[in-house]
Amino acid sequence: MVFAQIATGGCQSYLVGCDQTCAAALIDPELSQIDHYIALAARDGVRIRYLIDTHTHADHFSATRELARQLKVPVVMHHASPAPFVDMRIGDGEMIVVGRLRLQVTHTPGHTADSMCLQVEDRLFTGDTLLIGATGRTDLPSGDPEALYDSLFNRVLRMDPALKVCPAHDYKGRTHSTIAEEIASNPRLQARDREAFVEMMRSLNLTMPTHITEALRTNMSGGKTVASLLAEATAAVPFMSLAELKARVEAAEDDLIVLDVRERDAYEAGHIPGARLLPRGQLELRVNQDLPDPTRRILTCCELGYISTLAASTLRGMGFLHAVALDGGMKAWREAGYPLTAGRVA
Numbered sequence: 001m002v003f004a005q006i007a008t009g010g011c012q013s014y015l016v017g018c019d020q021t022c023a024a025a026l027i028d029p030e031l032s033q034i035d036h037y038i039a040l041a042a043r044d045g046v047r048i049r050y051l052i053d054t055h056t057h058a059d060h061f062s063a064t065r066e067l068a069r070q071l072k073v074p075v076v077m078h079h080a081s082p083a084p085f086v087d088m089r090i091g092d093g094e095m096i097v098v099g100r101l102r103l104q105v106t107h108t109p110g111h112t113a114d115s116m117c118l119q120v121e122d123r124l125f126t127g128d129t130l131l132i133g134a135t136g137r138t139d140l141p142s143g144d145p146e147a148l149y150d151s152l153f154n155r156v157l158r159m160d161p162a163l164k165v166c167p168a169h170d171y172k173g174r175t176h177s178t179i180a181e182e183i184a185s186n187p188r189l190q191a192r193d194r195e196a197f198v199e200m201m202r203s204l205n206l207t208m209p210t211h212i213t214e215a216l217r218t219n220m221s222g223g224k225t226v227a228s229l230l231a232e233a234t235a236a237v238p239f240m241s242l243a244e245l246k247a248r249v250e251a252a253e254d255d256l257i258v259l260d261v262r263e264r265d266a267y268e269a270g271h272i273p274g275a276r277l278l279p280r281g282q283l284e285l286r287v288n289q290d291l292p293d294p295t296r297r298i299l300t301c302c303e304l305g306y307i308s309t310l311a312a313s314t315l316r317g318m319g320f321l322h323a324v325a326l327d328g329g330m331k332a333w334r335e336a337g338y339p340l341t342a343g344r345v346a
Helices: 031-044 065-073 144-152 181-186 194-202 210-220 226-236 244-250 264-269 280-290 306-317 329-336
Strands: 004-008 011-017 025-029 047-052 075-078 089-090 095-098 101-107 117-119 123-127 162-168 257-262 299-300 323-326
Touching: 004 031, 011 031, 011 101, 011 162, 025 031, 025 101, 031 047, 031 065, 047 095, 065 210, 101 123, 117 210, 117 280, 123 244, 144 194, 244 257, 257 280, 280 306, 299 306, 299 329, 306 323
Parallel strands: 025 047, 047 075, 075 089, 123 162, 257 299, 299 323
Antiparallel strands: 004 011, 011 025, 095 101, 101 117, 117 123
16 A cells, blocks of 8 residues: 655645555645645655545645646545535445545544544544544534544444554654554543543633634635635736846836835835835726726735735736736835835825
8 A cells, every 4th residue: 555644734644545556545635735745646656536635624724625626536525524615425334445445434523523534454544533642622613522422432442453543633743543552541532431521622722723714714615725815826926026126216217117005004104216006905996097008017016025916916817917026025125225205195
């Protein structure tokens, strides 16, 4: 069996493949690792046939939808998943066939309603149902400590004790455990009475994941993350350096429109000499009035360079094909000691 574990911070994803047929599945992929997964599959001589999320993630961004678009392969999740982009919905006791491998599904709700574990040969991919030395939390949307108790004590912990536990998260650099080791030493599994376990889970008082709102929004709906929008814009927009712009401003070139897309108060506190103000939120509504000539070169700038990149991408999409963005933004411009003009908009 082809096997690779990929860590992204505390997130763990897995490439599992059949070495005889070269078919593979990718389990719990993380959005920032897309190129890594593709390169890893090529290195190991396998082709990714399935993209599997063990549950709806709330603390990071799943790569399944984007990889499905690139690779033209199905996204697999449990029937209870709310995600509209799932191609194959699978249920308890069913299998995913990957070459000569069989990934056996066990529905294990508790961390989320759609949580499932996947067994293949000597490994059990537990998602966030069972972690090394812990369990998944139950205080996020669709979490249920009663259901987690049943999933753990009546299902997972009754499996072969020698099975290797491969969770979707581990923050201490551990690669795997076994069911036997977890039964013996996992602190959360020592409360084997249902009421005691449920009370323990309800009193954990854990901090919320940093990106919970955006992660749930994108993983449940298939919408885009802010990082994805910025990456797409960056790929479609040329940039101009601070030094190049300074030279052009000092030369008083009239073939370049510097467009400041910050809000009025930021612009009036200090802007690039000769820059025009057109806040990003008004861009689409005012572009025909303020920028009547689509053949002009337009350079967008903002405080940190992110909003101006989106603005330049929008302008290009609207037909301003010479739009570029300032590399670095106004913060970098100020720190470089380059000239500023302050005052109200004329």
